[in-house]
Amino acid sequence: MKPVRLPTARVTPFDPPVELAEYREDAPIRPMVYPDGHEGWLVTDHGLARKILSDQRFSARSEFKRAPVARPSADPFFGAPALPGWLVDMDAPEHTRLRLQLAGKFTARRMKEMRPLLDRIVDDQLTVMEAHGPPADLVSLFALPVPSLAICALLGVPYRERAEFQRNSATLFSLEADAEAAARAMDALYALLRQLTKDRDVDTGGLLSMLAAEGTLDAEEIAGVGVLLLTxxxxxxxxxxxxxxxxxxxxxxxxxxxxxxxxxxxxxxxELLRYLTIFHFGVPRTPLEDVEFEGHLLRTGESITISLPAVNRDPSWFAEPDRLDFDRRTAGHMAFGYGIHQCLGQNLVRMEMRAALPAIFQRFPRLALAVPPEQVRLKTDVSVYGVHELPVTW
Known part of the structure; x- marks a missing residue:
């Protein structure tokens, strides 16, 4: 079978590339060629994705990772050992040790306790947006400040640092930033978090101080965890x-x-998380040994890309998956991944969206796009999908 490249072109803003469905129907695991010429594998089936993501023979270590699309900003970090605290690029036992220090701090119950704070943040930002008046960019006035304020409050990072960490985060997630710019951005973020955690006697009022007081992680690991969670x-x-x-x-x-x-x-x-699946290039894994899998020999070191948008549109798991359906049974969607590396902050994301989305339309019942839909700039140049701006009026 001829290797394919990961398709990225969309016909509509809300649907993944149509080729992904064709690949899933024809051959849900197939050879794929990476931008560096490496030949690995593309997985588009829900069941196969679950098997791989729950199998410890498939590694998440950054030493083995390759970007499935051209992304120079990943060059300093892929093919090299994980940075301190960067647990998404680690396997057990390092991943387990770090995750155990964090998982209990992101439970659904803990995030529910943040709801009053989130409601205040949402209300304050809607007031800012209202004072600005229409037309307004919902991203810069609301969608970006709300989670930035929330994660700053959770970690104990002063919100006055937002311009710096938002700029450096954008560089890391960009497909267009070069390797040198990405390395500088990461260094700056570590320096920021290192400064905030260097003195264990200083209480910043958040998770970073809690981790420092517990004393189970060293300063560089706390800084790295902070960078990961902040970005x-x-x-x-x-x-x-x-x-x-x-x-x-x-x-x-x-x-x-x-x-x-x-x-x-x-x-x-x-349903919106499933339907939109913003981690639109998927997640990488690499066999640590030769693995016989679904009639294929996956050799040691061959990169595997699991397409989360394809997996979340698999008709064998979700009936009429291309239809947005608020009555759907959504259990099993992989918007946050699956297995031991499933997104640590997923409960925070859920709580933020539950607080924010109804409030937007309650405050602005006549909210509407201020430009034709085709003029909304999509984040196809970023590893996290979305919109660069969303001009609205009311």
């Missing part, structure tokens, strides 16, 4: 909030249902 913690939710709002404005019947039945928001958020 992923605002980029992912900002992408989800902006794109979900665009989706609701483009699906008025779904928006009407959400307005009429506020209790629907929990399942609506899960």
């Amino acid at each position: 992923a913690g605002h980029e992912s939710t900002a992408g989800s909030l902006g794109l979900s709002t665009f989706t609701l404005l483009s699906h008025p019947e779904h928006l009407a249902r959400l307005r009429a039945d506020p209790e629907l928001i929990g399942n609506a958020v899960e």
